[in-house]
Amino acid sequence: MYQFINTVLNGITSGAIFSLMAIALVLVWRSTRVINFAQSGMALLSTYIGFECIQRLHSFWIALPLSMIAGAFFAALVDTFFMRVLFRRTADGPISGVAPIIATLGLLGLIRSSLGMIVGNSDASIRPPVSNVGFTVSGHTLAFSPLKLMTLSMVIALMLGLTLVFQRTNLGLALRASAYAPEIARLAGVRVDAIRTIGWALAGAAGAAAGMLQTPNGNGALAPDSLEFNLLLVFGFIAAVIGGLESLVGAVVGGLVLGLFLAFIQYYVSGSLVFIAAFCILIIVLLLKPKGLLGSKAGRRA
């Protein structure tokens, strides 16, 4: 019974982080029709900035918003000075469909190797801001710790904030409109280009938060060639695909489903099977429900 509760709680926590990454991918996909494979590199960069802030200010709670702002700023820069130019230059031509994907991959390589050059192999790490020893309930120590509770509540707070922005503000309306029908939104006076950049910025912030929260939940170590961030990107992508790539709610549901499923594999089958299980889920979803679990039948073509 305790094992079951442990599994569910841990699954939801890691799923919440996958959801953040999936939200980042979906936000960019909705605004520019590109899956930003550089998201893991951007998250890594923001997490390094967060680490530097912790070194100087000695507070995780100040560093987290700072790193999110840095992530948003960097993503906005990438969109304005790189993606827009790229879209203009490859608008028509045989490789117009694949050029943005290739470019984001190049960006990922660029970020990682420049980070590697700058920070070298100095060992950076982010210590958990609260205890990561599990709660004790009537003599049993759960794997669910204050750290996981903090992670989960941060993610929920961020998602609530994002939902409020999307549902209750004019900016949210403009974001939804330019994702749904850019031409009509433009005719209605929405500055679609600027709104797209804001979409990128929100995604950058979400990715930064995912990186900042994932690092202390893992072993805490940060490295430019870390596998953890690539896995975060891949799991975020799988979560987004489960949710149907189009919807933010889908991304959250996809992340939670994936997190729970992987937790059950990890605790009940074998920890080393996690990646293979995730990959199988991706293949199965693509084969059976290519529009995602929540996707409508008439999903739009990319």
Place this chain on the structure above:
Amino acid sequence: MHKILHTNLGRALFFTALGFGLFLASNRIDELRVYQGATLAMFVVAISSLILLTGYSGQVSLGHGAIMAIGAYAAALARIHWGLPVWLCFSAAVVVAAFAGAVLGTAAARLSGPYLAGTTLALAVGLPSIANQFHVLGGEQGLLFDIGQPPSWLGADFTSYKWYFWIGSSACLITLWWLQNILRSRYGRTWRAVRGNEVAAQLCGIHAGKSKTLAFSVSSGLAGLAGALLAMTISTVSPSAFPLSLSFTLLTGAVLSGITTLPGVIIGAVTLVATPEIADAISQRMANSESVTTNLPGLLVSALLILVVLFVPNGPVEQMRMFRVKARSHTKN
């Protein structure tokens, strides 16, 4: 020149002549260059598989390195467990990788959008954990892939590097010849039609999903061959030989070659072989610190990728051709 390449016999003769030229050349240059020649042949095969996929069928794979690994593991397993002759090992690499490509392609390639890119990227990221999971793949250490000594009739002073080069360049020439043929065939035209306009192609009775899956499968088969060639030159197959950066590198090579034109492939391959040497030279002259030395090749490759995509998205060769066409039309007017 161009007229010769437009007939079947002409193409076959051209590639045979090229092959003889290469074999004669291999006797005249030193060992290191011969070894680099073998690597070059491997890159030509790998890049042309990516060009077939991206340029001719309009899809992109971010994890072609992982598919190369599938071919390499297949070849090594065939060699270790059944002791197959070398050419059968290479055939096994092609067949197994093409099959894996068909499975992945059925899931991801038939869908439009970023699905194939994401799925292949996931495969490349997860390759080490997959290799560690199955004991038969040998975990981190990987497997030995020893193709044995060159046959004795080639003479006593015939080194293994030269043998690698001969095998590599034969495989490369056969691949290029075969690609020239298939791209001019019905399949090549179908792929280009789907890339150009999927809806219009479907109206003409082409099954777009099947066509894309086939293209991915063929491309995977070639990537598998390239993987076996890579394993041959380094004598081992391990996850660290096929890192994520290999997939990036291949994409850079493909973009530099001009992903819609096969003839440019040699530019991309030469650049990829030269990049580590250039990076070495720079880092020795500059800082000589470890973090620079390990990261400079990756930095050069990704910077090159971004610059080419931004400024010559069709590749230098195609760009030159377009300039020439423009200049010609100006003089006519």
